[in-house]
Amino acid sequence: MRKILLLLLCTATLGLASCKKEVIVDPGLPNETIETIIAPSAWVSINGGETLTTTISFPELDAPTFLNDGLIVALYPDNSVAEYRGMPFTYNGLAYSYTARRGSITVDIETSGDNNLIPTRPVVPIGLRVTIVTSTLRN
Numbered sequence: 001m002r003k004i005l006l007l008l009l010c011t012a013t014l015g016l017a018s019c020k021k022e023v024i025v026d027p028g029l030p031n032e033t034i035e036t037i038i039a040p041s042a043w044v045s046i047n048g049g050e051t052l053t054t055t056i057s058f059p060e061l062d063a064p065t066f067l068n069d070g071l072i073v074a075l076y077p078d079n080s081v082a083e084y085r086g087m088p089f090t091y092n093g094l095a096y097s098y099t100a101r102r103g104s105i106t107v108d109i110e111t112s113g114d115n116n117l118i119p120t121r122p123v124v125p126i127g128l129r130v131t132i133v134t135s136t137l138r139n
Contacts (some may be wrong), residue, residue, distance in 0.1 A: 004074055011017040024077065030134060031131060031132060031133050031134055032060070032131070032132045032134075033129060033130070033131045033132075034060060034129070034130045034131075034132070035127060035128065035129050035130075036056060036059070036127075036128050036130075037125045037127055037128070038054055038056065038107065038125060038126045038127075038128055039125055040121055040122050040123055040124065040125065042054040042056075043109075043121045043122065045121070046121070047110075049118050049119075050110060050111050050118065050119070051109065051110045052106055052108070052109040052110075052113075052119045052120075052121060053106060053107070053108045053109075054106070054107055055104050055105070055106045055107075056104060056105050056106075057103065057104055058071060058103060058104055058105050058109070059103060060129065060130075061101070061102055061103055061104070061105070061132075062102065062103070062130060063102060065132060066100070066101075066102045067137060068135055068136060068137045069132050069133075069134050069135050070082050070132075070135055071100055071130060071131070071132060071133070072086065072130070072131040072133065073086070073087045073098045073100070073105065073129070073130050073131075074086045074087060074128075074129045074130075074131075075087055075089075075096055075107065075126060075127070075128055075129075075130070076126055076127030076128070076129070077092075077096065077126060078091075084094075084127070084129050087107075090112050093111075093112055093117045094109050094110065094111065094112060094117070094119050095108075095109070095110045095111070095112040096108070096109055097110070105128075105130065107128065126132070
């Protein structure tokens with residue numbers, strides 16, 4: 001009886017000692033950054049010249065992405081300075097903002113309250129950077 005009990009105890013000890021803790025590394029959800037250029041000819045003047053607007057096609061903003069994920073939208077307003085500015089922001093007295101829709105992003109440049117300051121169409125291409133932060137919508 002002792003031999004059988006000792007054999008069962010050794011088997012159980014050996015079985016428990018051989019278990020390994022498995023570490024699963026979640027690579028996370030991949031974020032995606034997309035850069036594009038807004039040509040000077042893409043800007044349209046509206047609201048009596050108080051707003052410049054352009055709409056950029058973004059097929060990456062499909063229905064699931066639009067509903068679940070977050071966006072970080074930044075603009076490169078001055079090509080002589082190597083920096084992106086996260087929108088919305090005010091620069092040289094003009095307010096920059098964006099509106100995201102399924103399939104597109106609209107960028108607006110408007111007066112920031114100074115009635116004497118009218119936005120002029122950029123004469124150089126402006127860089128646009130959109131980062132899609134992948135997420136899961138929690139209900």
